[in-house]
Amino acid sequence: xxxxxVKVNINCHKCKSEVLKAVTKLQGIDQVTADAAKGxxxxxxxxxxxxxxxxxxxxxxDAEIISVGPPKKPDPPKPEKPxxxxxxxxxxxCPQCQYVVVSYAPDDGRICSIL
Ligand SMILES: [Zn+2]
Numbered sequence: 001x002x003x004x005x006v007k008v009n010i011n012c013h014k015c016k017s018e019v020l021k022a023v024t025k026l027q028g029i030d031q032v033t034a035d036a037a038k039g040x041x042x043x044x045x046x047x048x049x050x051x052x053x054x055x056x057x058x059x060x061x062d063a064e065i066i067s068v069g070p071p072k073k074p075d076p077p078k079p080e081k082p083x084x085x086x087x088x089x090x091x092x093x094c095p096q097c098q099y100v101v102v103s104y105a106p107d108d109g110r111i112c113s114i115l
Pocket of ligand 1: 010013014015016092094095097
């Protein structure tokens with residue numbers, strides 16, 4: 001079990017659901033969360049980070065591994081400054097998604113069967 005953090009630009013609800021859906025298809029996923037405000041996708045489970053990246057890129061987004069490590073951090077995170085501004089609500093779609101819809105081609109999810 002490990003935690004993989006991936007940098008992904010999440011511009012709207014559609015981005016978020018597309019990315020989550022794509023990654024959830026992978027084998028060995030325990031938990032997937034997307035932080036749209038920070039643009040970070042967190043994946044917990046026995047999964048190859050490269051597969052996660054590959055899946056995210058299949059949605060037409062750029063993805064980049066931030067970190068791979070144990071699901072529980074050895075050190076507690078330092079308290080950040082209070083976040084007084086509520087996160088902006090995500091728009092339902094964005095230009096990037098419009099493009100993805102046009103170019104989207106379904107796949108059988110076997111791209112990571114190398115494992
Ligand atoms: Zn979008």
